[in-house]
Each structure stands twice: as structure tokens, then as C-alpha cells.
Amino acid sequence: MSLLDKLDAVAAARKALLPEGVDVFGIPIEEVYSSTEAKIGNRRILFLGTNNYLGLTFAPECLQAAHKAIDSEGTGTTGSRMANGSYHGHRALEREFADFYHCQSCIVFTTGYQANLATISGLAGSGDVVLIDGDSHASIYDGCRLSGAEIIRFRHNDMTDLEKRLRRLGERSRSTLIIIEGIYSMLGDRAPLADIVKLKNAYHSILLLDEAHSLGVLGETGQGLVEETGLMDGVDFITGTFSKSLGGIGGYCVSNHSQLDQLRYVSRPYIFTASPTPATIASTRAALKLLRDGTKLRQQLWKNVHQLYSRLHELGYQLGPEPSPVIATILDTPQQALTLWNGLLEHGIYVNLILPPAAPDGKSLVRCSVSAVHTSDQMGHVGQAFAELREVIFPIAS
Amino acid sequence: MASDYTDTLQRLCHHLKQFTGPDVEITPQTDLINQLAIDSVKLLNLIMEVEDEFDISVPLNALADVQTVHELANLIHQIKSAK
Numbered sequence: 001m002s003l004l005d006k007l008d009a010v011a012a013a014r015k016a017l018l019p020e021g022v023d024v025f026g027i028p029i030e031e032v033y034s035s036t037e038a039k040i041g042n043r044r045i046l047f048l049g050t051n052n053y054l055g056l057t058f059a060p061e062c063l064q065a066a067h068k069a070i071d072s073e074g075t076g077t078t079g080s081r082m083a084n085g086s087y088h089g090h091r092a093l094e095r096e097f098a099d100f101y102h103c104q105s106c107i108v109f110t111t112g113y114q115a116n117l118a119t120i121s122g123l124a125g126s127g128d129v130v131l132i133d134g135d136s137h138a139s140i141y142d143g144c145r146l147s148g149a150e151i152i153r154f155r156h157n158d159m160t161d162l163e164k165r166l167r168r169l170g171e172r173s174r175s176t177l178i179i180i181e182g183i184y185s186m187l188g189d190r191a192p193l194a195d196i197v198k199l200k201n202a203y204h205s206i207l208l209l210d211e212a213h214s215l216g217v218l219g220e221t222g223q224g225l226v227e228e229t230g231l232m233d234g235v236d237f238i239t240g241t242f243s244k245s246l247g248g249i250g251g252y253c254v255s256n257h258s259q260l261d262q263l264r265y266v267s268r269p270y271i272f273t274a275s276p277t278p279a280t281i282a283s284t285r286a287a288l289k290l291l292r293d294g295t296k297l298r299q300q301l302w303k304n305v306h307q308l309y310s311r312l313h314e315l316g317y318q319l320g321p322e323p324s325p326v327i328a329t330i331l332d333t334p335q336q337a338l339t340l341w342n343g344l345l346e347h348g349i350y351v352n353l354i355l356p357p358a359a360p361d362g363k364s365l366v367r368c369s370v371s372a373v374h375t376s377d378q379m380g381h382v383g384q385a386f387a388e389l390r391e392v393i394f395p396i397a398s
Numbered sequence: 399m400a401s402d403y404t405d406t407l408q409r410l411c412h413h414l415k416q417f418t419g420p421d422v423e424i425t426p427q428t429d430l431i432n433q434l435a436i437d438s439v440k441l442l443n444l445i446m447e448v449e450d451e452f453d454i455s456v457p458l459n460a461l462a463d464v465q466t467v468h469e470l471a472n473l474i475h476q477i478k479s480a481k
Binding site: 129134144145148150151152153155161164165168169356357362 | 437438439442445446449450453454455456457458459
């Protein structure tokens with residue numbers, strides 16, 4: 001099969017699975033009205049699939065900071081920090097993230113994907129082992145591949161399974177990086193951090209926690225699962241993204257290991273990627289302040305989460321195991337998921353569609369991402385749409 | 399040594415039947431992906447089962463060179479032998 005034939009095979013598989021006319025995985029958005037509403041086609045649509053957990057994409061403080069940074073520092077840095085230097089904003093944001101987590105060091109990256117790629121491939125290498133949760137995000141898998149370390153998976157959130165795999169490694173568990181996520185992007189469930197920290201300590205491994213979906217969402221000041229559980233001392237490295245709760249784009253890694261800073265000289269994704277733009281850094285700095293002081297936003301977010309999760313549960317939908325801002329509806333077949341996704345769009349609601357093999361266990365998912373700035377009425381409208389579509393998805397046999 | 403490999407192959411085939419159903423014929427030359435329709439996700443799950451069955455660690459990196467049942471059995475055998 002030639003290089004181009006392989007892409008033709010992808011096109012054929014997409015055509016067989018997906019409906020004509022609607023680009024499910026690249027929906028055209030004509031106008032954005034607010035953090036929660038946009039125009040898709042000719043209709044006003046509610047965003048319920050955008051990971052804008054605190055609704056900060058239109059926060060006046062962030063907009064103003066970004067405008068000011070463009071005016072004073074330009075639109076881009078045009079190169080990597082190793083080649084083109086570190087602007088005041090890059091260094092300031094790193095200090096602010098380190099302070100936020102009460103950590104020694106922080107590195108800021110251009111995307112969240114790059115944060116995992118750079119951190120994992122900088123920490124682990126040939127001869128080391130990376131032990132990852134089976135439901136890990138693609139950026140974790142790709143970072144592991146880039147590292148050259150041996151990749152071993154453990155069953156999702158299964159501590160017996162993790163221990164079994166650590167035991168099999170013997171002395172090699174000491175050169176093992178365990179990687180988990182605060183809230184998993186597919187089903188919205190948390191990692192059992194206390195148990196993982198115990199195992200990590202018992203086997204003398206290193207632990208990396210990705211707080212991509214839990215930053216801003218969990219903990220008194222929004223640090224994530226690490227704050228909710230009070231286990232900062234048990235985690236060696238924390239990565240995360242600016243593109244969800246912080247409403248921008250970029251990523252970070254914080255640690256109390258002073259060696260973190262050496263990643264700047266060995267991590268290829270860091271060395272060879274252009275640094276974040278001044279506007280991105282400025283809006284993220286403003287958003288981080290809002291996130292840190294965002295207790296009320298978090299309260300509203302969790303109120304919305306509970307309202308929608310309990311409504312969908314009451315309607316009989318199979319959901320992820322616990323309420324979280326990622327509310328996944330689990331469907332047996334891609335066709336059911338497509339029908340639900342299309343039906344919600346017709347009701348003016350945009351959500352995420354996840355089909356095998358991206359979804360766990362061969363299932364399909366329709367994933368809602370709840371925001372603090374969704375209103376109770378909007379959550380009610382979503383619940384009503386799911387109620388009406390239930391009979392279409394699960395027709396009652398006559 | 400050869401009997402160890404044969405034993406590994408038999409146990410592996412027994413596991414593969416759980417993914418394919420009892421009526422599918424499996425030989426050492428059977429292609430895991432093209433003939434048994436074991437996609438990338440099923441393969442990852444199969445590897446977890448194999449790790450438990452043989453009490454070994456199979457790095458995902460090593461799977462790049464595995465296409466057939468024989469190649470997977472051989473990989474398992476090598477890892478077991480190196481323990």
C-alpha cells in the first residue's frame with residue numbers, strides 16, 4: 001500500500017461510518033458569541049463540548065491583557081526560547097505557576113500536548129520504564145514513544161493491576177515513571193491518587209500527574225486533584241494545559257525537583273518549538289489569577305455538573321462513574337452515538353463525539369463539557385433534549 | 399527450550415480464541431491484525447492478558463515488530479527466558 005493509498009483507506013473508513021454533509025470532527029463555527037454560544041450553520045448553538053470549564057475565554061481581564069501584550073510585544077516570538085530568548089511574560093508566568101503550586105520550578109510550553117511530550121521524553125529514556133494508565137491521553141502515549149523508554153500499561157484506575165506490574169519490574173521500578181491524570185478525558189473519573197502515591201513510594205518510582213482536565217476544577221484554589229487530596233508531596237511532576245480552564249493555549253510542568261530545569265536543554269519538543277505568543281502568555285497570566293480566586297466559579301461549575309449528571313442518570317443513560325465537568329454518555333454502537341450527537345445538534349447543542357478506537361472498551365461516547373458560565377436554564381434545555389432523544393436512541397420494542 | 403516455545407504458543411492460542419471466538423482457525427502464521435481482525439486497541443488489551451498469563455512485562459515498543467501469532471509467541475518466549 002502506498003503512502004497515499006493509506007490515506008484513501010482512512011477516507012473510505014470515514015465515509016462508511018459518518019453521515020454525508022456534516023463534518024463531525026471539524027465542525028465549522030461561523031461566529032462565536034460568548035463563552036457558551038456560537039453560530040453553527042445558520043443557528044445559534046450552545047457550546048457543551050469545549051472544555052471551557054470556568055468560562056474565561058471572554059473574561060475582560062484576559063482580553064485586555066492580551067490586547068495590551070500584542071500592542072507592546074507583537075504577535076509572535078518567531079522562534080524557540082533557546083534560540084530567541086525568554087520574554088518577561090514567559091519568565092513571569094513560570095514564577096506565577098511555581099508559586100501557585102508552592103513548587104521550586106516551572107516550565108511553560110506552547111501547547112498542552114507539547115507539555116506532556118517534552119516532560120515525558122525529557123525525564124525517561126532508553127532503559128527506563130514508563131507505566132501508564134490504559135486510558136491515558138494521546139499526548140502521554142506519544143511522549144512515551146518519543147522517550148524511547150519501555151512502555152507498560154496498567155488497567156484504568158486498577159490499583160491491584162498497577163501493583164502487579166510494579167512488582168514484575170523488580171529493581172527496575174526505581175527507574176520507572178508512573179503517569180496518571182487528575183480527571184480522565186474520556187469518562188471524567190478521577191485517579192485514586194492516595195493509593196497510587198502509596199505504591200509509588202513503596203516501589204521507589206517517580207510519579208507524573210497530568211492535571212489537564214482538573215486544573216481550575218478541583219481543590220480550594222483550583223490546583224487540581226493534587227490539592228483536593230492534599231497529596232502535593234507525593235507527586236513528583238505535575239503537567240497541565242492552558243487550553244481548558246485557562247481559556248488559552250499552552251502547557252506547564254511544575255516540580256519540587258530542581259532537575260526539572262534541565263529539561264530545557266535535553267527535551268526536543270521544548271527546544272524545537274516556537275515559544276508561546278505574548279498575547280497567549282498575558283491572557284493566561286490574567287486567567288491564572290481568576291482561576292486561583294475562582295471559588296465562586298468552581299461552586300457554580302459543580303452545581304451545573306450535578307444538575308446535568310443527575311438528570312441524565314435519572315433518564316437512564318449510562319454515564320461515566322462519577323460526576324465531573326466531563327460527563328460522558330456511553331453508547332454501545334457508533335450509530336447510537338451519531339444519532340444522539342446529530343439529535344443534540346438539531347436541538348442547538350454542540351457536544352463531542354468519540355468513536356472506537358478512541359473510546360474505551362470498544363464503546364462510543366457523547367461527551368459533554370460543563371462550564372461555570374452555563375446557566376441553569378441552559379442545563380435544563382440540555383436535559384430536555386436528552387430526554388426527547390432517549391426514545392430515538394433506545395426505541396422501545398413494540 | 400523448543401517445548402517451552404510450544405507451550406507458550408498453545409497458551410497464547412488459547413487466549414486468542416477469547417478474542418476471536420472458538421471457530422476461527424489459528425496457526426503460527428496467522429496475521430493478528432489482518433486475519434484475526436485484532437485492531438490496535440484489542441491488541442493492547444490482549445497484551446495485558448498475556449502479561450498476566452505469563453507473569454511478564456511486554457513493552458508496547460516491542461510490538462512494532464509483531465505481526466503474526468508466531469512472532470508474538472516468540473516475543474513472549476524471549477521475555478520469559480530473559481527473566
